[in-house]
Amino acid sequence: MNLSPLRVLIVDDEAPARSRLRDLLGDIEAEQPTVLLGMAANGVEAMRLLESEAADVVLADIRMPAMDGVEFARRAARLSDPPDVVFVTAYDGYAVEAFELTAADYLLKPVRAERLAAALAKVRARRRSAAPAAEPAAGRRHLSVNERNRTLLLPVVDVLYLRAELKYVTARTAERDYLLDESLVNLEREFCHSFLRIHRNCLVARAAVKGVERVGEDDGDAHWQILLAGCDERLPVSRRQWPAVKQALGL
Template sequence: MDERPLRLLIADDEPLAAERLQLLLAQCPGVDLVGTASDGEGAVRMAEALTPDLLLLDIEMPGLDGIDVARALAANQPAAAVVFITAFDQFAVAAFEVEAVDYLMKPVTPDRLQRALKRARDHLHRREKAPIKGPSPSSPYLEEFWASDLSGLVRIASRDVDRVSAERDYMRLHVGRRSWLIHHSMNALEEGLDPELFVRLHRSAIVRKDFIAGFTRNPSGRWLARLSDGTEQPVGRLYTDKVRSIARR
């Protein structure tokens, strides 16, 4: 039996942008557009009345912007999934804070919209299958990052990051053979990443603990971390105690 259609609500104060999005959605199977709002206040009212599965929100709107709309509706149970659609990338951190499923850059392409809809469906399916629990405090640590990509912005799970290296005012997240730059400080990342998973080994390097294959010393006696990809990471003198803590000795 086919799954029920994904019920969507669009909020965009630009009529042409909203119309283009509707035309793209008309080509997507398994979706049901239940309404279109032209401002943030209208989006909140319509979402509370129509209870859509997914909100496609422009960020810059008069009155309540898209971030404000997501925050206003976050307490609803069940809360709708949120995908932001915007012409600007500087709102990525705020989008992360309200747990957006995806973040699309205008003009939206059909394949990128399809990927966002799939992410929304996957998110809703996981939520439906999760065991019912009472409210619990959210993790105090960073669980995801938003980083610029050729297609817009990409979501990166913290657990997938192998290591972080500093590049002036930016940090580079290394995931397998790929990497992304984000605008954070090394100290902020050290505080934000779960210390059970990550360790700082140098003033310019944080490494996921299970990515460390071992330790060795160079001819001058300084520690080097051997990483799972075959590279080595020097251990700063201020961080040699980290080697002992990891080795439990």
């Protein structure tokens, strides 16, 4: 089974405890693949990290200075893309409060590898059930294109990428370009399962990506480009979007 990595943040005020969880994640990598976004010593640091990068799951101690794990969980739940929280603590007296906060799991130290793997599996199940279903059968399969007093129906599956240019969006197929009178933001929201944002002005069809290439090393402007199936054009990936693109493509 090929599982996508979970983005994990570790929060504990004791450095050995953070290192222990990091090592355990490495031990169960084959069973539960993860990407470690970072480690924080308290809830304040953790919230700062989450403001710049979304996590799927946070492994959080409860008793911490500055902001404890319970208060952190309350604040994290208010984020636009809240992570699941797994409490990791030496104390069993917080279990009721933790589950009132809808914590994904509650692990007692010392944590065993198999118990951590089970907790991450539970997180995966929760996130699958909470995720929006793939585009429903009743959703659009065509985009409307107005050309020379006629309306063409462009199949979504034929589109290689969508790029915002001035007040229009260009839809590129293997044969030609089409102009759409729609916003890139709305298109991304509607077809988020089919298209991947690679730049602030460009979405690429996931099915059209045949690889990536790093260019510009010699002139000091190194960046990644998307290689497309059915088209010789290469699309630049912004530095801001590269981590999300890399993860989405399983690189």
